[in-house]
Amino acid sequence: MATPLVVNIIELLRRPGTIKDIDASIAVADFDFAVEQIIDVVIPVTVRLESLSNGVAVTGRATAQWQGVCRRCLGHINSELIVEFAEMYQVVLQDPDAFAIEQDQVSLLPMVRENILLAVPLAPTCREDCPGLCGQCGADLSEGSCSCETTAPDPRWAVLDTLRENLTKDS
Numbered sequence: 001m002a003t004p005l006v007v008n009i010i011e012l013l014r015r016p017g018t019i020k021d022i023d024a025s026i027a028v029a030d031f032d033f034a035v036e037q038i039i040d041v042v043i044p045v046t047v048r049l050e051s052l053s054n055g056v057a058v059t060g061r062a063t064a065q066w067q068g069v070c071r072r073c074l075g076h077i078n079s080e081l082i083v084e085f086a087e088m089y090q091v092v093l094q095d096p097d098a099f100a101i102e103q104d105q106v107s108l109l110p111m112v113r114e115n116i117l118l119a120v121p122l123a124p125t126c127r128e129d130c131p132g133l134c135g136q137c138g139a140d141l142s143e144g145s146c147s148c149e150t151t152a153p154d155p156r157w158a159v160l161d162t163l164r165e166n167l168t169k170d171s
């Protein structure tokens, strides 16, 4: 399968310091993500390969449209993942995190795939201060407060509140 993310690097390895840039649009199906969150049809990937004395440094970014469910209000989230990566490829693996150079080729797809999957939020929220749902009536509090909140506060707490106010005044 010919893919722009399998790169022959014979020339790069010959001359350390050589740079090769790749701009590609990769079909989501090629990544075989096995998660439902990534909804793009194609994922643009830009990569820069730079040969060093001990391998090839790969930096770049991928952008993917992503969807999920807010863990607080259960609302739908549609967002963009911008995934930046910096990895090493080595013929002789010295760095434990490095990827292997096999048959003078680097295979970038598994590395980009791994980085995209790591960037998918595990417990997403639609926004940082999402108030979520009311624990009593289930109303979406981002659309306004519900009637549960108008119940009078327990008078015992009012005493504590007054105490706390006095303390903050003194300090």
Ligand SMILES: [Zn+2]
Pocket (backbone or CB within 6 Å): 070, 071, 072, 073, 074, 075, 125, 126, 127, 130, 131, 132
């Ligand atoms: Zn939310």
Ligand SMILES: [Zn+2]
Pocket (backbone or CB within 6 Å): 134, 135, 136, 137, 138, 139, 146, 147, 148, 149
């Ligand atoms: Zn409520």
